[in-house]
Amino acid sequence: MHIPDGILPGSVCAAGYVAAGAATALSLAVVRRQADPHQVVPKASTLTAVFFVASWIHVPIPPASVHLVLNGLLGVVLGPFAFLAILVGLFFQAVLFQHGGLTTLGVNATLMGVPALAVGALFGLGARLWVRSSRWAAVFGFAGGSLATVLSALGFAVVLVATVPAALDPSLRTTGVTALTLAHLPLAAVEGVFTAMVVLFLRKVQPDLLHGWRR
Amino acid sequence: MTGKRTISVIVAAAAVLVPGIALAHGADVAATVTRHVEVELGVIVAATYHSGHPMAGAQVTVMAPGAPDEPWLVGECDAEGRFEFAPPTDRPGTWDVQVAYHGHGGRVSVEIAGGGEETGSAVVTAEASSTAHLSVLQRVVMGACVVWGLIGTALFFSRRRD
Numbered sequence: 001m002h003i004p005d006g007i008l009p010g011s012v013c014a015a016g017y018v019a020a021g022a023a024t025a026l027s028l029a030v031v032r033r034q035a036d037p038h039q040v041v042p043k044a045s046t047l048t049a050v051f052f053v054a055s056w057i058h059v060p061i062p063p064a065s066v067h068l069v070l071n072g073l074l075g076v077v078l079g080p081f082a083f084l085a086i087l088v089g090l091f092f093q094a095v096l097f098q099h100g101g102l103t104t105l106g107v108n109a110t111l112m113g114v115p116a117l118a119v120g121a122l123f124g125l126g127a128r129l130w131v132r133s134s135r136w137a138a139v140f141g142f143a144g145g146s147l148a149t150v151l152s153a154l155g156f157a158v159v160l161v162a163t164v165p166a167a168l169d170p171s172l173r174t175t176g177v178t179a180l181t182l183a184h185l186p187l188a189a190v191e192g193v194f195t196a197m198v199v200l201f202l203r204k205v206q207p208d209l210l211h212g213w214r215r
Numbered sequence: 216m217t218g219k220r221t222i223s224v225i226v227a228a229a230a231v232l233v234p235g236i237a238l239a240h241g242a243d244v245a246a247t248v249t250r251h252v253e254v255e256l257g258v259i260v261a262a263t264y265h266s267g268h269p270m271a272g273a274q275v276t277v278m279a280p281g282a283p284d285e286p287w288l289v290g291e292c293d294a295e296g297r298f299e300f301a302p303p304t305d306r307p308g309t310w311d312v313q314v315a316y317h318g319h320g321g322r323v324s325v326e327i328a329g330g331g332e333e334t335g336s337a338v339v340t341a342e343a344s345s346t347a348h349l350s351v352l353q354r355v356v357m358g359a360c361v362v363w364g365l366i367g368t369a370l371f372f373s374r375r376r377d
Contacts, residue, residue: 004242006322007315042373049365053358092361097354173274176316
């Protein structure tokens, strides 16, 4: 799900950086309003490490293989911190392992981070409105994990299909992108189950680690 | 606080163990320039995902020197992720080859020297690759360094304050 350098036109890369900059500013503004932002840094930093490593875990789904993204998990656990964590994780992935690219960092961060923020907001809202039973926790965890993956995959598909270079056969790109997007559906299920498991675990041992679940 | 710290240490341990079993998901595009007996110049492009699978059916765009925006040739990798083309001998310079399959891929620049009369059979005159070739050990150490830095940050901010 990481777009490498040289695939997208410069204007799209620039737009990606503008969008990522706006999302970063928004996240920082929300974080600054919290009572003690420093308290969230340990878990944000740890989950950045988890996000950084997660893309190495392949799930072979023909025709390609997809990898865990975990942006839903980050959204559910970190809330407004999720975008910043994803931005840092993507930066290291691009610089050290050429996974993604520096020119496309803004686009990739936007496409993975904004769904994480959306899911985080929904999860926080759900935690505030509904009874915090384990059943609801599992439902919201699953929904958060899978929804973020689906939103990201759709975002990538739209960007890739919309920017196909004139020289290339657009139908080939569309076929490839459709196949890859469909391959992300089983991944969304895997991410949903994983996120639900983490949410249930945290709810039991340390509920205040979940975004919006402070007692 | 202790509970939080325990959880972050458990997660960290799991994260550090993972690089040993996994590989990155990017793609590597390698190009080899060969020159046959007299005039025949050939570039062989081999594209593989980092997982080792060939990029079968990937779209290839070749850009000639001095014309980075205008594709000189457009094609498709075969089932082994290979693509061959023969640039004209009178256009020396840097040729750009981009291989992409549904948003994954890479770009490689190959230097093609002009003129020159080689003797003998196929001679490899240039090789290039889109990604740095790192050993598994290097990758694991690099990954571990990042994880270590992030965990260090986590522990720093979770230290007990008086």
